Structures are given as structure tokens and as C-alpha cells.
Amino acid sequence: MSQSSKPPQPAPVPTSADVARLAGVSRATVSYVLNNAEAVRISEPTRRKVRRAAEELGYVPHAAARSLRAGHTRIVLLPTSHVPIGPLYSAFLNELQWSLRRLDYTVVQYGSLGLSGDEAARAWAELRPVAVISLGEITLSAHNVATLKRAGARAVITMGPVGVPGAHALVMDQSEVGARAAAHLVERGHRRIGVVVPQEEGLELFSTPRLEGARSVAGAGIEALPMAYSEESAAALAARWRSLGLDAVFAYNDEYAMLLMRALLDEGLRIPGDVAVMGADDLLIGRLLRPRLSTVQIELPTGDHLAELVDRAVREPSEITQRQDLISAVAVRREST
Structure with a gap:
């Protein structure tokens, strides 16, 4: 009956004392270096030596212990x-x-x-x-x-x-984004403005105040337009555009605007002749479209x-x-x- 061989023992976990011995410094110096202590001046050669030793041994500081200290x-x-x-x-x-x-x-x-x-x-x-x-x-x-x-x-x-x-x-304040978009469209002579409200869950954090901001602009007749971020949803909205009586759209952001603009063009609508289209975020790709996309530039x-x-x-x-x-x-x- 053969004896089963014992499983190999795991290598011992390296400690800060091991790092100190290899680097030829004190444990306190190891702690100062690896915890980025600013109150203690440590020369750069010593810092490099400690870090090399820690890397060679595979040592990392214990987060919980550091937090307790x-x-x-x-x-x-x-x-x-x-x-x-x-x-x-x-x-x-x-x-x-x-x-x-x-x-x-x-x-x-x-x-x-x-x-x-x-x-x-x-x-x-x-x-x-x-x-x-x-x-x-x-x-x-x-x-x-x-x-x-x-x-x-x-x-x-x-x-x-x-x-x-x-x-x-x-x-x-996302309402400012909607207000800037609607004000621009009103200045360009548009009064019946659709505002795309994304159907994706969670985006109401941004879309609701943008819609409210657009509604706050004098002279703007605003209609909320639910639309999902998909070609099918954009095509369905574009297909009924002529029946809506709208002459402009603030499409929530540049991505939704580009999606809807493509669908409107596919329906034979001229941009901006039949529909003025406005986005937000000022993405680079919006400047590469033809016609180039008007937008609200947001400064973060x-x-x-x-x-x-x-x-x-x-x-x-x-x-x-x-x-x-x-x-x-x-x-x-x-x-x-």
C-alpha cells in the first residue's frame, strides 16, 4: 500500500521584516516608503531599494493594518x-x-x-x-x-x-442644457420643438431636467418625444414626423441626435430645411457629419x-x-x- 505524498506546503507570506533585511534598512523605513509617508524624509535611492526588494519578494502592505494605524x-x-x-x-x-x-x-x-x-x-x-x-x-x-x-x-x-x-x-444642472438648446432653436425661428426623451432606464436623471429646461424658454412650444437608442425606434419616430407638425428637435444628446437625423434623412426630410436638429455634448463625430450637427457644448x-x-x-x-x-x-x- 503506497503512501500518498504530502501536498506541497504554500510558500510563507513575505513580511515587511523580510523586505527590510533584503533592502538593508529598518522596518520603519519600509513602512514609510511603502505607505508614502510625507512627514519623513527618505532619500530617493533608499526608496528605490525598498521598492525593488518588495517587488522581488512579492510583498504588499496589509491594507487593513495600515487603516488601523x-x-x-x-x-x-x-x-x-x-x-x-x-x-x-x-x-x-x-x-x-x-x-x-x-x-x-x-x-x-x-x-x-x-x-x-x-x-x-x-x-x-x-x-x-x-x-x-x-x-x-x-x-x-x-x-x-x-x-x-x-x-x-x-x-x-x-x-x-x-x-x-x-x-x-x-x-x-442639466436644465441649463435643455434651455440653451431650445433658446438656440427659437432664435433660429423655430417654435414647434420636439424634445427626445430616452426610454432607457436611469437616463431620466439627465433627460427630465433637460426637458424642463427646454420648456422654460419663452416662445418654445415643446413636445416630449419618447425614443429608445435603436435604429428601429428612431425610424418609427421619423416615419410619423410629418404628422407631428414640428419644425425642430432637441434630441437629448449628440448620439440620439445622430441616430434620429439619419432616420429623418431616410424619410426624405431635409435638414435643416424641414427639421432643424440639435444635440448636446459636442462630440467630435457630430462635426464630421453632413450636415454638421449643432449642439450644446457642456463644460465639466x-x-x-x-x-x-x-x-x-x-x-x-x-x-x-x-x-x-x-x-x-x-x-x-x-x-x-
Whole structure:
């Protein structure tokens, strides 16, 4: 009867003491270097030596232990949005994440689909983030903000059309986008204006205030036009366009505008002769169309700017203004209007 061979023993987990021995420095120096301590001056050659030793051994600092020593984590929690927010906002969020990482924060995306405000706040709090950036997809209350702060969040930052008591509100007033679009069309002599309202779930965060902004413009007769982001939906809307009695459309953003414009042309409608078409976001591809797409150019803060604001809110929460307006918009006239 043969004896079964023993399974190989796992290699021991490297420690900071192993790194210190290999680098020829103290454990304190290893800690200072790998935790990016700014209060202690370490020469650059020593930093490189410690990092090389850590890489050779496969050593990484223990996040939980580091958090206990510091009294907080370096996690900035960014709840993952299921909303298709488009290239402009996607690029902005990508830049924000890179900027936060350069400031030595760990960005954690959290899937929050289907959670209520109370459920989301409790789930986020379990991770003990030092900051939370909520994109407005989940409606938070003052109670939710307090829950997060009791769990150690030094900053709760909301991005959306309205502020939340207790949070730093970065207000992105989407109604201005709709107002700029409708005002431009009215100035061009159009009075019966359709406004595309995307049928995709979640986009009402953007589409509802844009529709309301368009309705606020004097002289504009506004009709809401539900449309999904598909060729079939755009074709169905274009097929009944002549019966609507509209002479212009603000198509929510450039992507929906391009989709609808193609369908209108396929129906034999002239742009802008029969229908003036307006988008938003000022995407490059809109300038490559024929006719070139008129749009609303939206100016967002840079990711660096917002990351620095998060950092200041973490370090000195009382010094940050509770509300800041983050969006400005201007109509850009091109051939489609």
C-alpha cells in the first residue's frame, strides 16, 4: 500500500521584516516608503531599494493594518452606474479615477444596482471608505450621509441635479442644457420643438431636467418625444414626423441626435430645411457629419480639479463649500440648425 505524498506546503507570506533585511534598512523605513509617508524624509535611492526588494519578494502592505494605524482607509468609493451616460461623462469619470490614484487613493467601484438609499449607505459603510462619490443614481438622504460619516467617511460627495443635506453637493444642472438648446432653436425661428426623451432606464436623471429646461424658454412650444437608442425606434419616430407638425428637435444628446437625423434623412426630410436638429455634448463625430450637427457644448470640471476637491474634503471637511455648481453650457451653431 503506497503512501500518498504530502501536498506541497504554500510558500510563507513575505513580511515587511523580510523586505527590510533584503533592502538593508529598518522596518520603519519600509513602512514609510511603502505607505508614502510625507512627514519623513527618505532619500530617493533608499526608496528605490525598498521598492525593488518588495517587488522581488512579492510583498504588499496589509491594507487593513495600515487603516488601523492611520485611523481610516484610503478608499474612495465610486458606486458603479448602470446608466449609459455617454462618452463625455465616461471620459470625465475615467480622468477622475486616474487623478485620485495619483493622490494615493484606492478607487473602489461598487455595484449598487437595485439598492435603496438606506441599503446602499449601509453596504458602502461596511467598506469604511474615507470618501464616497455618489453620481446621483441612488437618492441619498441626510440620514444616509450620517450613516456613512459615522462609519468613518470624512467626505460624502454627491453629483447630480440637487444637493443632499450633510454632503458636499456638486450640482450639475442639466436644465441649463435643455434651455440653451431650445433658446438656440427659437432664435433660429423655430417654435414647434420636439424634445427626445430616452426610454432607457436611469437616463431620466439627465433627460427630465433637460426637458424642463427646454420648456422654460419663452416662445418654445415643446413636445416630449419618447425614443429608445435603436435604429428601429428612431425610424418609427421619423416615419410619423410629418404628422407631428414640428419644425425642430432637441434630441437629448449628440448620439440620439445622430441616430434620429439619419432616420429623418431616410424619410426624405431635409435638414435643416424641414427639421432643424440639435444635440448636446459636442462630440467630435457630430462635426464630421453632413450636415454638421449643432449642439450644446457642456463644460465639466477636470478630473484633477474634482480629485483635489475630494482630497481637501478628506483632510479639512469644514473648509469645503457645501454646494458648487459644476456645469456650464453654450449652444454651438452648425449646419443642422
